[in-house]
Amino acid sequence: MKPIFLILLIISISACKEQKPAEDLSSSVIIDNAIEKAGGNILDTAIVSFRFRNLFYRARRDNGLYELERCTDAACKDTLDQLTNSDFKRFINEKQIKLADSLIAGLSGSVNSVHYFSVLPYGLDAEAVQAKKIGVDTINGKTYYEVHVSFAEDGGGEDFEDEYMYWFNTENFEVDYLAYNYHVNEGGTRFREAINPRIVNGVRFVDYINYEPETTFPPLEDLDSLFQAGKLKELSRIILEDVQVN
Template structure:
């Protein structure tokens, strides 16, 4: 795991001021975002391929535009989620009308991929509530377990989903996450990060995506189920060829 000197200094300063007191959920998430390149992400253009689509994100001065394209040049079909949340689709550079009901569905799909691509960036959004749970060991390493929920206002259609993040106590990397969801008959997932790499200071990972036998086990039970090989591997979530260009050149 890579941690910049600035992040190490931030960790040392924070913990030395806290004496024996554990850092708060907010402080842990701040450190996790910093260690993953959050200061770069907030003013950068990020491109990657995920499954059959090409994705482009531009974040600058607090605004963000997310794109999903069927070809690398974004000419055949280009979906755009604008800073104000409006979804538009272009086919061969021509604006294509989309029913309002489908705009929400497509917009959520685009947003979800971009959101997961740069986690834990995004966990400081106004709709997010973070709660410190405890510490737990997974594969011999110690992690802070942080529960994340969302307010209905600003939390999207899936605001009632619950998340758990396992954040390394030493380098503040997010190595595991779990969540439950209510749509499509509902369920629970556990993700194990692997293939960590840094591109221009931004951390990218792929995930092994697991499913428990029980539909809604406690999220705190999933690390034990994982270590006991009691989870079913459903899929691999792999980002191909991530690129990062820092603004204003982005």
């Protein structure tokens, strides 16, 4: 019986070595796993379209190149806003119009924001992202990695000063909650709870309940506790309709 016991003991020790505890995973490993499991490899070369608050959105991605659009009509013939790696353009009745520089930043930021949130955690491995794992915490009985994300000024976009916190489920790496501080329009803090998860052609999409804390700019890592204590006010719901992936 002694040889069999020794064999079982060796197998058990090897298994323990192979399975790293939650605390040992780095932020980059957590993010890479989350992107992969959410269908990130499909999004690298996909066309994604959806409706959000009576506007029509379409994103074309090709291994780092992107064309992000927002239209007032399904055919994109009325008003079309188009953001690419190189510039921002507005078309009205299919003709490009000239925009003041002061308008371009706000319009491009609003287009980018909707597309950014629509495919999270996709994009969290970008070069400008500065991710740091804060720790492991529990929300409503489930365990999560807490990862803080900020952005370098070079490549971080107009809102590079914004900061985020993501809660990744330790079992499946899904982003069930996120929070962020933003600085446009006098700034504020938001906490989002993911709802209605679904898979569309291999890509995971969610909607969100959007919450606001009572105080201004509380530490982002405290928002999960405030959420569980019922101290966040629901502001809105972020619902994506007619999602398609090609």
